[in-house]
Amino acid sequence: MTQAHVNMLSGPLSNEDLAPVSERHWAWKDYLFLWMSNVHSVAGYMTIGSFFTMGLPVSAVLSGLLTAVIIVHVLCNLVAVPSLRAGVPFPVVIRGAFGVYGAVVPALVRGVIAVGWYGIQTWLASNAIVLFILHMDPGVMGYADSHLHGALGLSLLGWGAFLFVWLLQIAVFWRGMESIRHFIDWAGPAIYIVILGLDIALLWRTHGAFHLSVLAQSVVSWPVALAGAFSVASLTLAYFSPIILNFGDFARYGTSMSDVRRGNFWGLPVNFMAFVMLVLTTLVLARSALGRLILDPAGTIMMFDSPTIMLVGTITLVSATIGINISANFVSAAFDFSNIAPASISWRKGGLIASIGAILLTPWNLYAHPELIHLTLDILGLFIAPVTGILLVDYYHVKKASLDLPGLYSTAPDGPYWYRGGVNRRAVLALALSVVLGLMVVFVPALNGAQNYAWVIGLVTGGVFHFGLSGLSPRGGRAASQES
Numbered sequence: 001m002t003q004a005h006v007n008m009l010s011g012p013l014s015n016e017d018l019a020p021v022s023e024r025h026w027a028w029k030d031y032l033f034l035w036m037s038n039v040h041s042v043a044g045y046m047t048i049g050s051f052f053t054m055g056l057p058v059s060a061v062l063s064g065l066l067t068a069v070i071i072v073h074v075l076c077n078l079v080a081v082p083s084l085r086a087g088v089p090f091p092v093v094i095r096g097a098f099g100v101y102g103a104v105v106p107a108l109v110r111g112v113i114a115v116g117w118y119g120i121q122t123w124l125a126s127n128a129i130v131l132f133i134l135h136m137d138p139g140v141m142g143y144a145d146s147h148l149h150g151a152l153g154l155s156l157l158g159w160g161a162f163l164f165v166w167l168l169q170i171a172v173f174w175r176g177m178e179s180i181r182h183f184i185d186w187a188g189p190a191i192y193i194v195i196l197g198l199d200i201a202l203l204w205r206t207h208g209a210f211h212l213s214v215l216a217q218s219v220v221s222w223p224v225a226l227a228g229a230f231s232v233a234s235l236t237l238a239y240f241s242p243i244i245l246n247f248g249d250f251a252r253y254g255t256s257m258s259d260v261r262r263g264n265f266w267g268l269p270v271n272f273m274a275f276v277m278l279v280l281t282t283l284v285l286a287r288s289a290l291g292r293l294i295l296d297p298a299g300t301i302m303m304f305d306s307p308t309i310m311l312v313g314t315i316t317l318v319s320a321t322i323g324i325n326i327s328a329n330f331v332s333a334a335f336d337f338s339n340i341a342p343a344s345i346s347w348r349k350g351g352l353i354a355s356i357g358a359i360l361l362t363p364w365n366l367y368a369h370p371e372l373i374h375l376t377l378d379i380l381g382l383f384i385a386p387v388t389g390i391l392l393v394d395y396y397h398v399k400k401a402s403l404d405l406p407g408l409y410s411t412a413p414d415g416p417y418w419y420r421g422g423v424n425r426r427a428v429l430a431l432a433l434s435v436v437l438g439l440m441v442v443f444v445p446a447l448n449g450a451q452n453y454a455w456v457i458g459l460v461t462g463g464v465f466h467f468g469l470s471g472l473s474p475r476g477g478r479a480a481s482q483e484s
Contacts, residue, residue, distance in 0.1 A: 013100055013409045017338055017347035020087035020405065026253040030181055031263025032271065034250060037184040037323030038243050039267075039275050040191040042124040042297060043117075044324070047239050048279045049295045056228040057220065058212055058280070064232025065276050066269075071233070072240045073268040075388065076247045080260050082395050083248030086405050090248045090332065091339035094387070095408045097394035097466070100415070101422030104340055106387045106431065111336030113242055113380050115354050118329035119363030122169065123154075125321035126161035128298035132314040133157065135302050152362050166355060169322050173330050173351050180331065181253075184323045191320040194313050195278050198301065201309070202285035212284060215293075231452040238381030238455035245388050246332040330354060375442075381455035382438030386431050386462025393463040394427070398470045430465035434458050 038044075051061045082093045090110065095103040134144055140157060143149050149156040172183055203210070220228070254260045286300045287293050294300045301313035330351055337350035345353070395401060407416035419425075438458045441447045450457065 011409045012411060013095075013342055015338065015342040015346060017335065018089065018092055018342055019409075021252050022087075024087075024253050024255050025178070026181065026250065026259070027255055028259040028263035028266075030185065031250070031254070031260055032267040033185045033189065034327055035264070035267025035271055036189055036191075037320065038328050039272050039324075041121060041321040041324040042128065042317055043121050043321070044239075044275070045279055045297045046124070046295050047236075048276055049283055051232045051235070052215055052280060052283055053293065053295070054228065054232075056232070057225055058215065060225040060229040061232050062276065062280075064229035065236055066273060067229070068233040068236035068240070069268050069272045071237060072244060073264055075244050075392075076264055076268070077261055078392055078396070079244060079247050079388070080251035080254070080264075081257065081401070082403060083252040084254050084257055084260060086403055086408070087252050088405075088408065089252060089335045090245060090391075091335050092408050093248055093395070093403070094391055095417050096399055096403050097390055097424065098427045099419040099422045099424040100408065100411060100417050102419065102424050102428060105428055106390070107336040107339045109383050109387055109431075110242070110245055111333045111354065112357075113384050114246070114329040114333035114336065115357040116361055116363065116380060117242055118325055118333065118354060119358035119361045121321050121325040121329065122165050122358060123158075123162055123364045124296075125318045125325070126158065126165045127296065128301075128314045128317045129161040129164065130155075130157055131298050131302045132310055133161070135310060136307070154362070154364050158364070162359075165318060165322065166359070168318075169326055169330060170351070170355055172322065173326055173334070174348060180326055184327055190316050192275075192278070194301075194316040195282060195297070197309075198297075198313070199278070199281050199285060201304065202282065202289045205289035206285055209288060210281070210284060211288065215284065215287070234453045234456050235378075237459075238378060238385070241381045241384045241388065241455055242332070243328045245384055245391070246328055249332055249335055250327070333357075378442050378451055378454045382442060382458045383435055385455045385458030386434030386438070386465075389434070389459040389462030389464075390427055390430055390466040393466050394470070397467060426469040427466055430462060430469050433465050434462040437461055 048065070051065070052058065054061070082096075083089065086093065091103055091107040094106050097103075098106055130144060134141060134157075143157040144155045146153055146155040146158070150158065154162065172179060251260055282297070282300060283293060283295075286303070290300070290303050294303070298314065298317055301310055301317070304310065333354035334347045334351035337353045338345045338347050395403070404416045410416070410418070411422065412418065417424075435458070438454050438461075441450050441454050441457055
């Protein structure tokens with residue numbers, strides 16, 4: 001450990017988890033498996049599946065999904081660079097834009113959204129357990145009724161399953177980043193085996209028949225189809241928006257940028273579109289074989305009478321969802337809350353704060369049906385997209401792709417990222433203006449036509465506002481020193 005590393009570790013803005021990493025172990029395959037965990041979840045399946053219920057031609061949906069994942073791929077590679085070079089997580093990198101104390105604002109935005117997603121993913125995974133229990137013992141059906149036995153909109157059985165998954169995730173998280181890496185290395189790929197097995201069983205029931213016509217598709221003109229594809233792309237970007245911004249938290253452990261890019265290529269465009277085709281295939285086959293469209297993969301699995309299929313499927317779905325929840329939400333929220341008071345809130349304590357917040361948000365009220373899914377994506381995206389835009393514009397334009405690493409931990413008034421009072425008010429203003437504009441797009445009836453594009457609008461306006469306002473700051477381009 002170098003003396004510079006020791007100094008940064010001992011300062012008031014640092015702790016063992018926020019300081020630059022001293023060892024890097026993540027190779028390209030770890031990023032591939034990371035993306036498998038991020039994509040292969042109940043929420044990912046339901047989100048992708050919901051697009052095929054919008055009445056759009058399948059080709060328009062596939063085009064929108066492909067466009068989105070290519071953009072995600074590019075953005076993640078860009079977000080990775082500062083964290084990989086400096087070896088620090090997002091809350092530290094963003095200090096360059098918002099100031100060493102002002103960075104608490106975007107970190108809290110990301111942290112709260114991560115808590116929301118953490119709760120949603122935990123609830124969706126617990127649903128698979130509830131369905132399995134009900135199929136094994138229908139006698140407990142009354143305990144699955146929130147009106148008879150429940151609180152805050154969730155049944156007694158639902159609470160039990162939710163808290164069980166909640167505790168499992170804390171147990172994995174508590175063992176540290178290396179244990180998380182090993183967990184996602186097998187959790188992501190496992191769901192491919194289950195869904196492929198499910199599709200084979202469904203094909204057997206349909207005698208090999210596969211017809212896209214079972215999906216409700218409207219005959220639309222090409223401008224309408226194109227607009228629909230853009231809506232799908234924007235909603236998909238909103239779904240990925242926390243993961244994009246969180247990616248630096250994992251890129252810091254990479255052995256090289258080439259490994260990161262290689263893992264991102266196989267994990268995003270290739271793996272994502274393969275998963276999309278599996279979701280589409282399963283939806284179509286389930287509609288033909290079981291007589292109805294089922295968005296929840298756990299619901300499809302429970303249509304089979306085999307206890308073995310139901311048990312293996314449930315364990316795999318829960319494991320895959322735990323993988324994305326820890327990697328995409330738990331880890332980032334832990335860093336964000338630790339950044340509030342590094343001396344007293346460790347990474348593990350930050351994770352506990354996030355887990356408690358996930359319960360208080362009652363996430364089962366945020367993701368119950370397709371329309372609510374899309375609204376939730378819009379609202380979460382409009383808060384986090386501007387932060388991404390500000391981060392990229394600040395690092396690549398204002399800071400010229402360079403950061404003063406010791407300065408990210410310095411509280412000295414003449415430090416490169418001190419600004420006035422440690423807060424860059426222009427960056428905070430850029431974020432506030434973008435969020436207000438996004439809220440207007442979502443909630444003002446006259447702007448409803450642009451609602452599905454809230455994420456794109458937030459990303460662009462956040463970057464544009466920061467670009468314009470940073471030019472007014474006498475310190476906007478000052479902090480460009482050597483990294484170490």
